[in-house]
Amino acid sequence: MTAQPAHEDATTSAPRCWCCGAERRDDELVHLGNHPEVAVCVGCARWLHRRATQLEDAQHPTIAGRWRSVVHSARTYVIDKGWHQRGVLGVLLRRIDRHLP
Ligand SMILES: [Zn+2]
Numbered sequence: 807m808t809a810q811p812a813h814e815d816a817t818t819s820a821p822r823c824w825c826c827g828a829e830r831r832d833d834e835l836v837h838l839g840n841h842p843e844v845a846v847c848v849g850c851a852r853w854l855h856r857r858a859t860q861l862e863d864a865q866h867p868t869i870a871g872r873w874r875s876v877v878h879s880a881r882t883y884v885i886d887k888g889w890h891q892r893g894v895l896g897v898l899l900r901r902i903d904r905h906l907p
Contacts, residue, residue, distance in 0.1 A: 825850035859907065874907045881906065 820829045825846045835845035846854065860878065863871030881903065884890055890899045 821845065823847040823850055825854070856907075877906050 821832045821835055822829055823835065823846050824844050826849070828847050830847050832845075835847060836851040837843075837845045856878070859874060863874055884899060890896050890903070
């Protein structure tokens with residue numbers, strides 16, 4: 807018996823994001839270079855990029871890193887308040903978020 811890879815659905819074998827588990831078409835997933843069997847959706851890739859940037863900013867503080875930290879704090883505040891889920895305001899905030907560092 808072989809172990810089922812975590813990213814495949816046992817019934818449909820549909821590609822899944824290894825981070826959030828969402829089903830996506832293979833062309834909607836970002837694959838790792840040395841491990842192409844591992845893939846994440848665009849939203850999780852964006853999240854990973856932000857986490858990597860935060861880690862780099864913590865290790866090498868810069869003025870730009872401080873600015874990104876302020877943006878991150880504002881994003882966290884908005885999410886904690888649930889404003890990103892409020893109708894038109896939520897749509898606007900999510901659209902703005904796509905363009906923030
Ligand atoms: Zn995902």
